[in-house]
Amino acid sequence: MSDITFFxxxxxxxxxxxxxxxxxxxxxxxRISAAWGRGYDTEYASLTLPSDQDLISRVSRLAENKKALxxxxxxxxxxxxxxxGTMAILQALGVGQDIAYFADTVDTPYILRMKEKAxxxxxxxxxxxxxxxxxxxxxxxxxxxxxxxxxxxxxxxxDYNNYMVIISDDHSPLADVAHEHSFSYLAIPKHVGGRYSxxxxxxxxxxxxxxxxxxxxxxxxxSMKETCTAPDLAHNPAALxxxxxxxxxxxxxxxxxxxxxxxxxxxxxxxxxxxxxESIGKEENNQGQKVHVGxxxxxxxxxxxxxxxxxxxxxxxxxQSTTFITVANQQDIAVPSxxxxxxxxxMIQNRTFNEIMDAITxxxxxxxxxxxxxxxxxxxxxxxxxxxxxxxxMKMVEIMYLGFLFDINPxxxxxxESYKKETRKILSHE
Amino acid sequence: MSDITFFxxxxxxxxxxxxxxxxxxxxxxxRISAAWGRGYDTEYASLTLPSDQDLISRVSRLAENKKALxxxxxxxxxxxxxxxGTMAILQALGVGQDIAYFADTVDTPYILRMKEKAxxxxxxxxxxxxxxxxxxxxxxxxxxxxxxxxxxxxxxxxDYNNYMVIISDDHSPLADVAHEHSFSYLAIPKHVGGRYSxxxxxxxxxxxxxxxxxxxxxxxxxSMKETCTAPDLAHNPAALxxxxxxxxxxxxxxxxxxxxxxxxxxxxxxxxxxxxxESIGKEENNQGQKVHVGxxxxxxxxxxxxxxxxxxxxxxxxxQSTTFITVANQQDIAVPSxxxxxxxxxMIQNRTFNEIMDAITxxxxxxxxxxxxxxxxxxxxxxxxxxxxxxxxMKMVEIMYLGFLFDINPxxxxxxESYKKETRKILSHE
Numbered sequence: 016m017s018d019i020t021f022f023x024x025x026x027x028x029x030x031x032x033x034x035x036x037x038x039x040x041x042x043x044x045x046r047i048s049a050a051w052g053r054g055y056d057t058e059y060a061s062l063t064l065p066s067d068q069d070l071i072s073r074v075s076r077l078a079e080n081k082k083a084l085x086x087x088x089x090x091x092x093x094x095x096x097x098x099x100g101t102m103a104i105l106q107a108l109g110v111g112q113d114i115a116y117f118a119d120t121v122d123t124p125y126i127l128r129m130k131e132k133a134x135x136x137x138x139x140x141x142x143x144x145x146x147x148x149x150x151x152x153x154x155x156x157x158x159x160x161x162x163x164x165x166x167x168x169x170x171x172x173x174d175y176n177n178y179m180v181i182i183s184d185d186h187s188p189l190a191d192v193a194h195e196h197s198f199s200y201l202a203i204p205k206h207v208g209g210r211y212s213x214x215x216x217x218x219x220x221x222x223x224x225x226x227x228x229x230x231x232x233x234x235x236x237x238s239m240k241e242t243c244t245a246p247d248l249a250h251n252p253a254a255l256x257x258x259x260x261x262x263x264x265x266x267x268x269x270x271x272x273x274x275x276x277x278x279x280x281x282x283x284x285x286x287x288x289x290x291x292x293e294s295i296g297k298e299e300n301n302q303g304q305k306v307h308v309g310x311x312x313x314x315x316x317x318x319x320x321x322x323x324x325x326x327x328x329x330x331x332x333x334x335q336s337t338t339f340i341t342v343a344n345q346q347d348i349a350v351p352s353x354x355x356x357x358x359x360x361x362m363i364q365n366r367t368f369n370e371i372m373d374a375i376t377x378x379x380x381x382x383x384x385x386x387x388x389x390x391x392x393x394x395x396x397x398x399x400x401x402x403x404x405x406x407x408x409m410k411m412v413e414i415m416y417l418g419f420l421f422d423i424n425p426x427x428x429x430x431x432e433s434y435k436k437e438t439r440k441i442l443s444h445e
Numbered sequence: 446m447s448d449i450t451f452f453x454x455x456x457x458x459x460x461x462x463x464x465x466x467x468x469x470x471x472x473x474x475x476r477i478s479a480a481w482g483r484g485y486d487t488e489y490a491s492l493t494l495p496s497d498q499d500l501i502s503r504v505s506r507l508a509e510n511k512k513a514l515x516x517x518x519x520x521x522x523x524x525x526x527x528x529x530g531t532m533a534i535l536q537a538l539g540v541g542q543d544i545a546y547f548a549d550t551v552d553t554p555y556i557l558r559m560k561e562k563a564x565x566x567x568x569x570x571x572x573x574x575x576x577x578x579x580x581x582x583x584x585x586x587x588x589x590x591x592x593x594x595x596x597x598x599x600x601x602x603x604d605y606n607n608y609m610v611i612i613s614d615d616h617s618p619l620a621d622v623a624h625e626h627s628f629s630y631l632a633i634p635k636h637v638g639g640r641y642s643x644x645x646x647x648x649x650x651x652x653x654x655x656x657x658x659x660x661x662x663x664x665x666x667x668s669m670k671e672t673c674t675a676p677d678l679a680h681n682p683a684a685l686x687x688x689x690x691x692x693x694x695x696x697x698x699x700x701x702x703x704x705x706x707x708x709x710x711x712x713x714x715x716x717x718x719x720x721x722x723e724s725i726g727k728e729e730n731n732q733g734q735k736v737h738v739g740x741x742x743x744x745x746x747x748x749x750x751x752x753x754x755x756x757x758x759x760x761x762x763x764x765q766s767t768t769f770i771t772v773a774n775q776q777d778i779a780v781p782s783x784x785x786x787x788x789x790x791x792m793i794q795n796r797t798f799n800e801i802m803d804a805i806t807x808x809x810x811x812x813x814x815x816x817x818x819x820x821x822x823x824x825x826x827x828x829x830x831x832x833x834x835x836x837x838x839m840k841m842v843e844i845m846y847l848g849f850l851f852d853i854n855p856x857x858x859x860x861x862e863s864y865k866k867e868t869r870k871i872l873s874h875e
Contacts, residue, residue, distance in 0.1 A: 094748070094749060095749070095752025095753050096752070109554055109558070119749050120707075120708075120746075120747070120748045120749050120802070121798040121799075121801045121802045121805075122707045122708050122709075122802070123775055123776050123778055123798045123799060123802075124539055124707070124708075124709055124775065124776060124828075125707065126778065126798065127776065130778075153789060153790055154752075154790075155790050155792070155801060155805070156748055156801070156805075158786050158789045158790040158793065159790075159793050159796075159798065159801055161784070161786045161789075162780050162781050162786045162787065163778065163780070163781060165784045165785060165786065166783055166784050169783065169784070188788075188789045189786075189789060192785050192789060195785070196785040198785070269699070269700075269762060270699075270741055277550075277552045277553075277554070277555065278550075278552050278554075278555045279554055279555065288753065288754060289753035289754065292753060292754040292756060292757035292758075292761075293753060293754070293756040293757065295757070295761075296754075296756050296757025296758070296760050296761035297756075297760050297761070298759075307760065307761060307762050307763065308761065308762065309757045309761025310761075311700055311741075311743065311757065311761070311764075311765065312754070312757075313741065313743055317550070318524070318550045318551070318586055319524060319525070319549050319550050321861070321864060322524045322525025322526070322584075322639075323525050323526075323529065323640075323718065323719035323722060323723060324718060324719065324722040324723070324726075324742070325860065325861060325864065326723040326727075326858040326859075326860050326861050327723065327725070327741065328722075329726075329728075329860040329863060329864075330726050330728035330737065330739065330859070330860040331722075331725075331726035331727070331737060331739025331740075331741070332699060332738065332739055333737065334699060334741075335741065345553055345554065346554060346557065347553055348553055348557065348560075350589050350592050350593065351592050351593060351596035352592075353596055353599065354591070354592045354595045354596050354599070355595060355625070355626040355628070356591050356592045356595065356619075356622060357592065358618075359582065359583060359588045359618045359619060359622060360583055360584075360585050360588040360589075362869060362873050363585050363589050363872065366589075366872065368551040368553045368556065368589065369553060371551045371585060371586070371589055371872065372550070372551045372552070372553075374868050374871040375551075375585070375864070375868050377867070377868075377871055378864045378865070378866075378867030378868030378869075378870070378871055379864040379867070379868075381864070381867040382860070382863040382864035382867055385863065386860070398554075428756040429760070430755065430756050430759040430760040430812070430816070431751070431752070431755060431756050433759060433812040433815065433816070434751060434759075434805070434808045434811070434812035435808065436808075437807070437809070437811040438805050438807075438808030438809075439792055439808075441804040441807055442792040442793065442796065442800075442801065443792050
């Protein structure tokens, strides 16, 4: 199977300029290579997920079991790292779009519409599966939504616990609830944080229930081991991308745009937005010094956003780098030639949609080059579970390298606690 | 009817610091006041839309006419300024979500799914309305999609032109097509650019067909005249917001996040993203000097993005300002108390969804204050067409003031032409 391809000729950086970063990365590449697939005891635990045979067996067995219930609706209750990867892959593959729902926050109009839809299914005899995902097991929004949807299930089904799945850390209060109430349960390894959990049960279980080929997804992820641990940057896209982003940051490029060509890849851009923001945005470095580093991740969709933000991207302050994500092969549509509009834009006549999109993409990249805006490109041979696995794995390893270069911890999120503490105070004392 | 409220106590700026900007804005406030409602001859033409009685009559008549066809699907063919306002208002109000489709770009998998859905309706005897919107009338993506959907209509309906509506500039090739082929047609005034066109037929017609109260929407917009042309900043939210953003830009705040509380306001954040990026991101100032100014607009949803980007926002480089958009009153849900999860997060028991969301919002804002991150807040009394009209109008006027402060033209988009030129070359010579 062909691999995703990574292009860096338009970053304005010569490869030898990155030599000092290559030297700095050498040990970290060694550590990641050594940790990959070797268990859950280190912070690189997520790299063991794609080759964990026990995990895939447990997930596949439970997924078959729940698919047999033939759910008309699968409600994933979870927020942030608990759902972004699943949403990204479903959207990319065009799978489960009518069945999958994501109860993320305590957003009344949004959740009420979801509840009404679920209630209608239940009243009409169809089944609703509720999957509650929280690593800590104590996320307020997730538990509020879990209470709402389990209450609904109870009202309509005496065997309601058969339609519940809990995914959490073994030591969380949610795991205790699952055991007490005989809800199906899958564990998230202790050292796999939310934003690195897409290849754990967090992503694999809902994806499998909804029909994604999780074997191919894992194979794609695992296939990146060699290339993402190659010692020289020229052959290691994860390390090269990290070094490029770090080098550009030193030159004041404080924003990074993931610009996907086509709506279906937008979820992947949003998944990466969390991964980059939460991993790299840090107040302190590993020595405890206040450094306030971070790259602001933005997300754009082509060609839609050429008609919205491209004016800024091409003309504004030159402080943003871009990674375009393109797809080489997909279905195509010919522009029909029997309509009143045939003479309006002569250049698109006898063309296909993909030809037009490709011309726009190249035209846009030429405009970026002309305006001296640095960019990289990742090309997927096609949108498949395998290539999604490759892309997501490459990006997670890139962020580990990038965290190392910034000398910060890419696995924690200390500031998230700050607003949670304030929120707890308000809810407890009001 | 109560108005939207604008809060600026947490920008870290004393009002008197903005006095020099107030002085600079004085003449521009006078010009906007004089132009508001006074016709379509100036670049402030969009300010005449909400009080144009002829416009509302024409739009309402055509909308009644097309609603009588009882369309099961309304496909809006258009991109950027041609659909972002419509999408924003529909999402905010929760209207037309199952009927409205947006064919924006030549994205094969995305458009094919839409085409299949339309074909199914047509085959089963239901009606599909196709609204083609392009100011220039020559947007490649829009015309390609128009050809696709009109071809589909022709295949299934002999009176297909009855199901077509064209919205364009009177002098565009699309207007000519509409007249030749007896498609229903509505005009966009020459000086109303895409990103300022939500209160023209561009927004009003599809919104009216889908059931939005466009009279209330316009009244909300028009109701902002007095406050958005008040001479002193303290009583003029549009000018105060512009002055604040400009002042922060001078202090290196290069990013502005529109952080909405709840999914339903996300479309409004995305609409503003275009408005700010395309209006303010400029290579040259009004004297033709290369200045490369611009504020990068980002968009976030609460509380979802507290679990994704808040770590960066609170800990990273202090270069981002924020406008939170909150809603005072909406439906509510009580957290049920009959479930296995009742003891997991004690503080949310006997609470409602809105109480939890409010506590999170306040907790988050306290964390922003503690981390010294500047923010403004706009509160909507409720989500209604009237208040959407107020908010969008305030934001458009804010951007006009901001363009004036930057000494750039907020109404043009010269760089967009650069990639279009490259694209044309490729499609014409390949």
